[in-house]
Amino acid sequence: MSCATTLKEKGFKLTPQRRLILDIIHDSGGHLTAEEILDNVQAKVTGVNKSTVYRTMELLEELGCVFKSELGDRFIYHHAEEGHHHHLVCRTCGKSIDCEEDIFLPVKRAVNENYSFRADFKHVVISGLCANCRGKS
């Protein structure tokens, strides 16, 4: 079911601003910060306010249309349609590689057995060094 449909079903309105934002996160493929979303929106139409972007992202997160995770000192969003995955972000060049969801299965098992802790591991941002930057240093 599309995000637009979800919005309407729950009694929220499908405004032009929300359409735009939905398009952008859908097309981006990867993840975006609120500021990047705002920039992309404003590249298409002027006059859209940052509050609208933040409020829309909050709503979309509540509806399960996007996922929010932390990257450094800010938050990033990505479309739920892409499914669950993680991000390998290079600390040198900043490039982000999508990483399959199951990579944390051994860790989930281990913390469950050793600490009785049910770890979430949803859309984790993993910092490190990509192959390219590894070669250069």
Next chain:
Amino acid sequence: MSCATTLKEKGFKLTPQRRLILDIIHDSGGHLTAEEILDNVQAKVTGVNKSTVYRTMELLEELGCVFKSELGDRFIYHHAEEGHHHHLVCRTCGKSIDCEEDIFLPVKRAVNENYSFRADFKHVVISGLCANCRGKS
């Protein structure tokens, strides 16, 4: 080598404020936010400024005396003497459990093999549900 010694060796001064902050992060065992450090400092002496705390923590991080990691929308610090470990933080009660460093070894191997990515995994904050809160819900 103690943090105090490291400070002096690198030409930095061992002021009363820095002594206090070092004591607090040493005694705390776990991790602390800058604000918590400030509160603890001010419980002992009045007149210490938050800038001093932030600047001291920045310095101690550069010297390798403390580690900084992100927890939600803020940063936490802990003493390097405790060695590397991770944090299991319950999303319901907020309790933090220290978790052994090697828990991420399988993931490090996997992302290295599959993505040629060298993951850091230093002082990761793992969100989830602790045994206690799991029972209640």
Next chain:
DNA sequence: TTTCATGCAAATGATTTGCATAGTC
């Protein structure tokens, strides 16, 4: 025409910074 959404501007809250003064070595 009712309710929800937007734009604007101002508030928030953690962290940072400029600068004059005070303290350490």
Next chain:
DNA sequence: GACTATGCAAATCATTTGCATGAAA
């Protein structure tokens, strides 16, 4: 005495909020 560290207040910067207006159903 030289140079670093501190306190204070003000600046940043991402994010949030109050409120009057505007638009979707």
